[in-house]
Amino acid sequence: MAAVDSVSVIVPATTANLGPGFDCIGAALTLYNEFKFTHVDESPLSSSGVIINVTGAEAERVQTDESNLLYQAFVKLYQHLGQTPPPVEIEIKLGVPLARGLGSSATAIVGGLVGANVLAGEPLSQSQVMELAIAMEGHPDNVVPALLGGCRLAATGVEVEPQRRRERQEWEICEVPWCENIVPVVAIPDFELSTKEARQVLPSQVSRADAIFNTAHLGLLLRGLETGNGNWLRAALQDRLHEPYRKTLIKGYDVVHAAAVGAGAYGMVISGAGPTLLALTDTKQSEAVMAAMSAAWRSQGISPVVRSLGIDTQGARSFY
Ligand SMILES: Nc1ncnc2c1ncn2[C@@H]1O[C@H](COP(=O)(O)OP(=O)(O)OP(=O)(O)O)[C@@H](O)[C@H]1O
Ligand SMILES: N[C@@H](CCO)C(=O)O
Structure with a gap:
């Protein structure tokens, strides 16, 4: 893909567990966060290397320095590629309430990874982005439906290389049909x-x-x-x-x-x-x-x- 200077990413809220599916099932909901990443020159940046503007309910509660989870995910993808992350300005439009059980952290992780992947020219496939997202969140049930949509069940796959299990955890993802009523x-x-x-x-x-x-x-x-x-x-x-x-x-x-x-x-x-x-x-x-x-x-x-x-x-x- 040709390099782009700016990308907007919309990520849905998610509801995980659905009762008995602790840490393995979740569904994407029609409620969204929106993130915009724009390449900038080095010169106008603050010493932290990123400029973050946040709007929406409880915007003041979101970190605007390098500790911001969205930015950490953005950096993580470049680290995975062995590259230095480019200087960026980030706009966050909050629609998903923070720390309420609706997957706000998953929107940030998925948004940061997807945004970085697009700015980097899409070197990673969707399933590679998903593996990074699961590793960052620690469990799959929010990030998988946030990335793919729908209701999804996630389970670890067979151990291809048991002795290297911690390095190679592959996931089987299954779409769960959701009756429209x-x-x-x-x-x-x-x-x-x-x-x-x-x-x-x-x-x-x-x-x-x-x-x-x-x-x-x-x-x-x-x-x-x-x-x-x-x-x-x-x-x-x-x-x-x-x-x-x-x-x-x-x-x-x-x-x-x-x-x-x-x-x-x-x-x-x-x-x-x-x-x-x-x-x-x-x-x-x-x-x-x-x-x-x-x-x-x-x-x-x-x-x-x-x-x-x-x-x-x-x-x-x-x-x-
Ligand atoms: N849009 C965002 N940008 C940056 N960081 C965010 C954003 N949304 C959430 N976070 C970070 O994630 C934290 C909330 O994560 P937490 O896992 O506690 O709750 P949740 O993801 O909303 O709920 P659950 O995982 O139960 O669905 C926030 O306090 C903040 O640090
Ligand atoms: N399965 C997770 C979802 C919240 O991140 C939990 O219930 O802790």
Whole structure:
């Protein structure tokens, strides 16, 4: 590809885990961050080597120096190529709320890698970019759908070279069909919960009974999402690997859960590491579920933004 001086990258928010699919399944949502990278001369740059401008809700909370995650991903791609990153000016338009369980960090990682790959003349394939993104995030369930779109299951492939496993972790990615009648409703609270904090409360070992429970329910979830079978979805949206430990970090979880299910949702789970709560519902029930979740959280002193979203099918896209 001919070199370009400027590229814009749009990356969707994602909801990971979907209950029993901890660290392996996620879906892209119709909510977006937009990033623009422009080559600049060395001279106007600050000493940090990058200029970052951020607009949108909570813009002041995003780092504007070299510690910015988007810029770190940009640099990572050039390091992978063995090249020095060029001086750039970055514009960030925030549409995805920060640290709420909607994959904001995945948008930054995918956006930085895709932007750098385009400016570098697209030396890496999409699957090579994906491998870098998974390595940066540490788990695949947000970055894979953020890059590819749709609902995706990610699993490590066979060990081609067992003795070099840490250097060669290849992933099998599977698209999970999503029945169009199933609506994701997100209730985004007015407080943050970092993924780091939400992972610290998880046990390092689980019982065989809990492992079997999740294996069965993830299988059921895949078929429920594909067919829209309500009984399967109601049973499937249960988890024993992370939700029981994390729900105590989310004030009002049980009240909002009861309200969502009472209004007709198939179930309600923590979106990603939280604190956003995700209900899956039939199109006919979505308005009632939104109203119920909003009222329930307000009764607990929390002011949520509640939205009914669609599944983004394109994933990250670039324009230059
Ligand atoms: N647009 C962005 N530009 C730069 N850094 C970002 C951007 N969005 C998020 N980040 C970084 O990612 C952090 C949030 O990551 P974290 O993993 O805690 O939450 P999340 O990705 O929103 O949630 P989850 O992983 O549960 O879906 C922010 O505090 C910030 O450091
Ligand atoms: N699977 C991840 C998603 C958030 O990054 C978790 O639940 O911690």
